[in-house]
Amino acid sequence: MRKKNKRVRQIKLFVFFSLLLTLLIILIVSTVGRQEFNAPHKLALEIIGTAQYGMTWITKSVKNGWRNYTLLVNVREENVRLREELQKHKAANNKYREAAATNIRLTKLLAIKEAIPTPTLTAEIIGMDPSQWFKTMIIDRGSNDGVQIGMPVITVEGAVGQVTNTSPNYAKILLATDPNSALDGLVQTTRVQGIIKGGGSVFHMEYVLKNNEVLKGDRIITSGLGGVFPKGVPIGTVSKVEKSGRGMFQKIEIEPAADFSQLEHLIIVMRKDPLAK
Amino acid sequence: MVLSFLFLSGVALLLLQTTLLSFLPEWFGRPNLLFLFIVFLGTYLDIYKGAVLTLVFGLIMDIFSGVFLGLHPVIFLVLFFILQFLSRHLTINESIYQIPLVALSYLFTASSIFIFTSILTPENWLYWAWGNEILQALILSMICIPFFNLFHWLTTVFDSNSKKANNHFRRQKTGNRYRKQ
Numbered sequence: 001m002r003k004k005n006k007r008v009r010q011i012k013l014f015v016f017f018s019l020l021l022t023l024l025i026i027l028i029v030s031t032v033g034r035q036e037f038n039a040p041h042k043l044a045l046e047i048i049g050t051a052q053y054g055m056t057w058i059t060k061s062v063k064n065g066w067r068n069y070t071l072l073v074n075v076r077e078e079n080v081r082l083r084e085e086l087q088k089h090k091a092a093n094n095k096y097r098e099a100a101a102t103n104i105r106l107t108k109l110l111a112i113k114e115a116i117p118t119p120t121l122t123a124e125i126i127g128m129d130p131s132q133w134f135k136t137m138i139i140d141r142g143s144n145d146g147v148q149i150g151m152p153v154i155t156v157e158g159a160v161g162q163v164t165n166t167s168p169n170y171a172k173i174l175l176a177t178d179p180n181s182a183l184d185g186l187v188q189t190t191r192v193q194g195i196i197k198g199g200g201s202v203f204h205m206e207y208v209l210k211n212n213e214v215l216k217g218d219r220i221i222t223s224g225l226g227g228v229f230p231k232g233v234p235i236g237t238v239s240k241v242e243k244s245g246r247g248m249f250q251k252i253e254i255e256p257a258a259d260f261s262q263l264e265h266l267i268i269v270m271r272k273d274p275l276a277k
Numbered sequence: 278m279v280l281s282f283l284f285l286s287g288v289a290l291l292l293l294q295t296t297l298l299s300f301l302p303e304w305f306g307r308p309n310l311l312f313l314f315i316v317f318l319g320t321y322l323d324i325y326k327g328a329v330l331t332l333v334f335g336l337i338m339d340i341f342s343g344v345f346l347g348l349h350p351v352i353f354l355v356l357f358f359i360l361q362f363l364s365r366h367l368t369i370n371e372s373i374y375q376i377p378l379v380a381l382s383y384l385f386t387a388s389s390i391f392i393f394t395s396i397l398t399p400e401n402w403l404y405w406a407w408g409n410e411i412l413q414a415l416i417l418s419m420i421c422i423p424f425f426n427l428f429h430w431l432t433t434v435f436d437s438n439s440k441k442a443n444n445h446f447r448r449q450k451t452g453n454r455y456r457k458q
Binding site for chain 1: 289291292293294295296297299301303309311324328332336337338339340341342343344346347350351354356358387390391394398401402403404406410411413
């Protein structure tokens with residue numbers, strides 16, 4: 001009996017270590033090789049992405065409903081007697097305001113779409129990265145719409161990130177604020193070049209020599225050198241410059257031009273041959 | 278039956294986390310529900326079913342988070358086996374121990390992601406933000422007991438072979454687990 005138990009324990013231990021070893025091999029192989037999604041990954045993204053799309057739609061409807069409800073409560077508190085009338089005016093006002101805001105946003109989108117020579121595609125965010133460690137998001141456009149890995153993603157304010165994976169109807173974007181992201185940038189006034197790396201909520205401009213002049217408040221734009229982003233897309237504004245300390249390079253912190261907490265509609269620049277694979 | 282239910286629950290939690298909870302302000306904290314679910318699998322489920330589900334959720338998590346494929350399955354499985362080992366040798370299924378267990382598990386997972394990512398891409402700086410990590414550990418510790426009780430109850434309800442249904446609100450007592458049978 002005891003011998004049998006010992007054997008069972010040995011088998012379990014063997015299974016455990018085999019599983020662990022297999023997974024470590026998976027990790028090593030997958031990280032050394034290319035980071036592209038395979039068929040099961042794409043299928044899972046398609047299925048869960050569709051559910052995410054539905055969930056986002058419900059969330060936005062609830063959010064809008066809640067916003068309308070709070071407005072209604074405020075109106076009721078202000079004037080009970082004129083509640084119904086005021087509600088109508090408020091609703092109409094909100095509708096016009098929303099229409100005006102949409103108009104402004106779409107005008108800006110149109111302006112930037114016209115400013116960029118290559119064809120563009122607008123996309124909506126349907127899911128955010130659930131982890132605190134990475135900055136990625138899922139959008140409602142995929143390879144069926146012509147989205148390819150490496151395509152740059154921007155907003156009317158500035159650079160947002162790059163497409164890293166696609167499935168037929170959805171795509172994953174690596175935000176420029178992620179530490180694994182890097183893009184070529186330059187100071188708009190002095191044309192000093194550097195590499196913009198993600199730093200969580202800000203950017204860091206690297207490889208800028210100490211004898212180059214970079215000042216707080218300088219605007220940083222894409223250089224177009226990496227072949228990924230078109231030239232002149234705003235990246236952000238210099239918020240901190242440190243020249244003290246060892247090394248040849250300055251430490252430059254950049255406040256992003258795009259508000260990453262308020263992202264809603266994105267523009268994908270449909271470059272024919274995205275290089276960032 | 279139970280496996281299908283747990284799989285669908287995990288997917289629903291991931292959906293909730295990537296959509297609805299992402300609208301919460303950052304200072305308020307966004308509870309990592311899928312992580313809590315993995316801890317639940319590690320402490321309540323048997324090794325085979327639990328390992329399979331943990332692996333599947335790790336693979337799914339890779340699609341929606343991060344840039345390295347294989348990172349989440351490995352970290353989740355290591356955590357799962359540690360929790361399995363602990364649940365066999367210590368009385369961690371008692372609710373009083375679940376709070377520090379969840380907090381420590383979270384810190385283990387966060388540091389593992391930090392270390393693995395730093396090894397895989399040494400040229401990139403990954404930032405360890407103590408404030409965010411402590412806030413997340415605190416939120417998870419606070420919600421872990423009702424979360425575990427809910428899923429324990431649901432699991433026993435869905436598991437037709439189990440006789441433990443409807444005992445979820447009672448404080449779990451493990452008895453003398455060290456007595457030789």
